[in-house]
Each structure stands twice: as C-alpha cells, then as structure tokens.
Amino acid sequence: MVRNLNIPAESFNELLDWLDPDREVAAEKYLQLRQGLEKIFLWEHSLDPEGLTDQAIDRVVKNIQELRQTYTGDPQRYFFGVAKKLIWEHRRFIKNQTTLDDSAAEKPSETQDEILEMRQDCLDSCLNTLKPEQRKLILSYYEDTKRAKIEHRAKLANELGLSPETLRVRTSRIRVSLNQCIKQCLRKKQQGN
Amino acid sequence: MKEQILTNEAIREFLLGRVSEEERHRIELIFLTDPALKERILVAEQQLVDDYLDGSLSDNDRKNFLLQYSQTTAQKEELGIAQFTQELLAKRAAESRELVVPARSFWRRLATPRFLVPIAVAAVLVIVLGVFWLKWQTTKQQHLAIEQEMAQLNTPESIKQTTPRVVLELAPITSRSIGPQSELVRRPDLGVVELKLRLIQTEATRYNAKLERVDDSESLSVNSLQINNNHTIQLRVPARVLVKGLYKLTLTGMTADGTTSSVQEYQFTVREE
Numbered sequence: 001m002v003r004n005l006n007i008p009a010e011s012f013n014e015l016l017d018w019l020d021p022d023r024e025v026a027a028e029k030y031l032q033l034r035q036g037l038e039k040i041f042l043w044e045h046s047l048d049p050e051g052l053t054d055q056a057i058d059r060v061v062k063n064i065q066e067l068r069q070t071y072t073g074d075p076q077r078y079f080f081g082v083a084k085k086l087i088w089e090h091r092r093f094i095k096n097q098t099t100l101d102d103s104a105a106e107k108p109s110e111t112q113d114e115i116l117e118m119r120q121d122c123l124d125s126c127l128n129t130l131k132p133e134q135r136k137l138i139l140s141y142y143e144d145t146k147r148a149k150i151e152h153r154a155k156l157a158n159e160l161g162l163s164p165e166t167l168r169v170r171t172s173r174i175r176v177s178l179n180q181c182i183k184q185c186l187r188k189k190q191q192g193n
Numbered sequence: 194m195k196e197q198i199l200t201n202e203a204i205r206e207f208l209l210g211r212v213s214e215e216e217r218h219r220i221e222l223i224f225l226t227d228p229a230l231k232e233r234i235l236v237a238e239q240q241l242v243d244d245y246l247d248g249s250l251s252d253n254d255r256k257n258f259l260l261q262y263s264q265t266t267a268q269k270e271e272l273g274i275a276q277f278t279q280e281l282l283a284k285r286a287a288e289s290r291e292l293v294v295p296a297r298s299f300w301r302r303l304a305t306p307r308f309l310v311p312i313a314v315a316a317v318l319v320i321v322l323g324v325f326w327l328k329w330q331t332t333k334q335q336h337l338a339i340e341q342e343m344a345q346l347n348t349p350e351s352i353k354q355t356t357p358r359v360v361l362e363l364a365p366i367t368s369r370s371i372g373p374q375s376e377l378v379r380r381p382d383l384g385v386v387e388l389k390l391r392l393i394q395t396e397a398t399r400y401n402a403k404l405e406r407v408d409d410s411e412s413l414s415v416n417s418l419q420i421n422n423n424h425t426i427q428l429r430v431p432a433r434v435l436v437k438g439l440y441k442l443t444l445t446g447m448t449a450d451g452t453t454s455s456v457q458e459y460q461f462t463v464r465e466e
Contacts, residue, residue, distance in 0.1 A: 032231075036225040040221050042265075042267055043221070045264050045265050046265070047265050047267065076226045077226060080221070083225075116277075119277050120281060123277075123282075124285075127285070144283075168240060172239040172243070173232070175239045175243075176239050179239070179274065183271075183274065186274070
C-alpha cells in the first residue's frame with residue numbers, strides 16, 4: 001500500500017482505523033479513496049492530481065484525532081469536502097496564471113525510449129496479473145484494427161454468447177483495472193529512478 | 194441521486210463536461226462514496242476513451258472530450274497511457290496470434306487435395322474394416338450364444354425333463370447305406386428338434402457332436418453327450434438354426450481316458466414347409 005511518507009506512521013494507522021476497524025478493509029478503502037480523489041482532481045483539470053491527493057490526505061490526517069471524536073458521517077464524504085476546497089484553491093491559483101499550460105511543471109527525466117520500455121514492461125507485468133481468461137479476452141478484443149475490429153468483436157461476442165454491449169462492458173472493466181495497474185507500476189518505476 | 198437513476202447517458206454527459214456544476218458535484222460525491230457507481234463511471238469513461246482513440250466520436254463529442262481530457266499534462270499523460278495500452282494490446286494480440294499460425298497452416302496444408310484424397314481413402318478403409326469387424330464380432334457372439342443354448346438343451350437334466358414335439362431318428366452312414374435321406378420339415382412353431390442318433394459301436398462313454406450344413410463353413414458343437422440304454426444319443430437343436438439344406442453330423446466317441454474311440458457320421462436334409 002502506498003503511504004504518503006510525510007504522514008507519520010501513527011497518524012496513518014489512525015486514518016486507517018477511521019476508515020474501517022478491519023485493517024484489510026481499511027487498506028482497500030484507502031486505495032480506492034486515493035484513486036477516486038486523483039480521478040476527481042484529474043476531471044477538474046488539476047495540474048498535479050497526485051500531489052493534490054496527497055495534500056487532501058495530509059489535511060485530513062492533521063486533524064485525524066479530533067475528527068475521529070467529532071465527525072460522525074462517512075469519512076469519504078469528509079475527504080470529498082476537503083478535495084473540493086482544494087480544487088477551489090487550485091482554481092484561484094490557476095486564475096493568477098496567464099495560461100493553463102503547465103509545461104514548466106517538473107518533467108520526468110526519462111528519454112522517450114526509456115518511457116516506452118517502462119510502459120511495455122508495466123503492460124506485460126499487469127497482463128500477467130489478470131486471470132488467464134481475462135487476458136485471453138482482452139487480447140482477443142484488441143486483436144484486429146480499423147474496420148475489421150467491428151466484425152471481429154461481433155464474432156467474438158457471438159462465440160462467447162454475449163451481446164456486443166456486454167462484451168464491451170466486460171472488456172472495459174478489464175481495461176480499467178489494467179490502467180490502474182499500469183499507472184501504479186509506472187509510478188513505482190519513476191520513483192525508483 | 195442514486196445509482197439506479199443515473200443513466201448511462203447522464204454519465205456520458207457528465208464525462209463530456211455537459212452537466213451543471215451542481216450535478217457535477219453530486220456525481221463526483223457519489224463516485225467517491227459508492228463503489229458500484231464508481232465502477233460504472235470508470236467503465237463508461239474507458240468506453241469514451243476507446244471511442245475517441247478509434248475516431249468514432251461525433252465532432253461535437255470529440256470537441257467536448259478534448260476539453261475534458263486533454264487540457265493538462267496529467268490528462269494528456271493519462272490519455273497517452275490509454276492510447277499506448279490499446280496499441281500495445283493490439284501488438285501483443287498479433288504476437289499471440291502469430292504463435293498459433295503454424296498450427297493453423299498445418300491443418301490448412303492437410304486440407305489440400307494432395308493430402309485430402311489419401312486421408313479420405315484411409316478413412317473409408319477404416320470405416321469398411323470397422324463394419325466388417327463389427328459384423329464378425331456379432332456373428333461370433335451369436336454363434337457362441339447358440340452353442341451355449343444347445344449345451345443347456347442337452348444336459349442330462351434337460352433331456353429328462355422335456356420331450357420335444359419333433360424327433361428325427363438318424364442312422365449312421367455306412368458304405369452300405371441305402372434308402373431315402375432322412376428329412377426334417379421346418380415349421381415356424383417347431384421350437385426344439387431332437388435328433389436321435391443310432392450307434393453302431395458303443396465302447397465310448399461320451400460323445401461330442403459336430404453339426405454342419407454342407408454348403409456352410411460354420412459348424413455347431415456340443416460335447417459330453419451321454420448314451421441312452423437303447424444305444425442312441427439324443428441331440429437337441431433349436432429348430433430356428435436349421436435352415437433349408439443338407440446337414441452332416443459327426444459324432445465322435447470318447448473313452449474314459451479322453452482318447453477318441455470312434456467316429457460316426459449322419460446326414461439329413463431340412464426343407465421348408
């Protein structure tokens with residue numbers, strides 16, 4: 001589980017306890033929460049969704065002891081409130097800039113070839129985390145390109161006894177988990193460099 | 194707003210940025226707190242990204258999509274990962290397909306006339322041989338079953354307990370045999386026929402009988418037949434196995450020590466009623 005290293009271990013444990021008394025469930029909720037916050041920041045055109053996610057968690061953790069005693073609702077709603085506040089602050093900050101172009105932001109130091117290699121490695125290792133039938137399905141789904149793709153997918157759906165729409169939902173679900181895995185993998189590789 | 198009243202169309206409008214600020218706020222909150230809705234939105238987003246990458250979005254949707262998903266470096270990076278993943282999946286799919294191509298071409302090669310004709314001939318031969326083997330096996334089984342039935346009919350107990358309706362008395366063939374051939378008239382209701390075989394030499398303790406139709410290669414055998422007081426042997430045969438024709442019956446006498454003591458032959462004809 002990825003923990004913001006700015007957060008002391010004790011406070012992080014308190015955060016997990018607040019999310020759920022069961023540590024495993026709490027850890028899963030934490031991961032889902034991070035992914036959810038990051039996606040919301042991305043939708044809101046934040047320049048650094050991952051950094052803002054850390055900030056939102058930092059803000060909550062600072063008050064975790066007080067929150068656990070006073071706040072009675074769903075912790076995720078509280079996080080959402082903090083995130084929205086950060087978005088407003090972020091927007092005010094953006095207004096003061098002349099452009100949305102964030103090209104001045106920190107760029108990864110890797111070359112294009114290194115990035116390509118990292119992505120290939122991550123895709124291959126993430127494909128290996130899928131169940132064999134999921135891997136087979138996703139590879140079959142993306143087998144053909146352009147016009148042949150439509151016919152191929154219709155045939156595939158027919159073979160599996162599914163409607164094309166159900167097949168699309170099923171493969172999209174696999175893609176979602178594959179994307180999350182690839183993002184985490186790339187992040188780990190970048191942090192390792 | 195609950196998941197069930199959030200239609201796929203509403204989700205798509207939200208993702209394309211075509212909802213009010215209030216609606217956006219509500220959907221984002223449920224996205225964070227409702228795992229089922231979160232999954233639906235992520236799946237819908239993936240489909241939207243796929244449509245964009247496939248170039249199947251309308252001009253208006255494409256414009257909205259780029260406004261929502263291609264404004265910041267983080268968004269462009271995310272889109273880049275999606276595009277790269279799709280391309281690499283297609284590449285990996287092609288690679289895995291190539292791995293199975295040799296197997297396919299092998300079968301295709303077999304489907305050419307050069308291989309197809311010998312395969313077809315071999316298949317026909319196998320089928321014909323199979324049919325013959327099956328027929329031979331069936332005949333063999335039927336033959337064994339008749340012999341078992343005859344053995345049962347000719348046990349001393351069976352012979353004492355039942356009396357057949359038709360008895361055909363036969364004398365052995367000798368060099369001086371003259372007179373008409375013994376004849377059996379076959380009727381559908383005959384059941385069991387008894388052949389009463391007169392003996393010339395009676396030093397044997399038991400007899401083995403072999404019944405064969407002169408025009409046939411097959412024969413039926415019954416062993417350990419016993420002699421009656423009147424120097425005859427009773428051999429009972431199911432009438433259904435006796436078809437029209439000339440029959441030869443060989444009776445081999447066996448002594449107590451198992452050696453052959455005498456061979457006597459009989460003949461009779463069977464005709465249909």
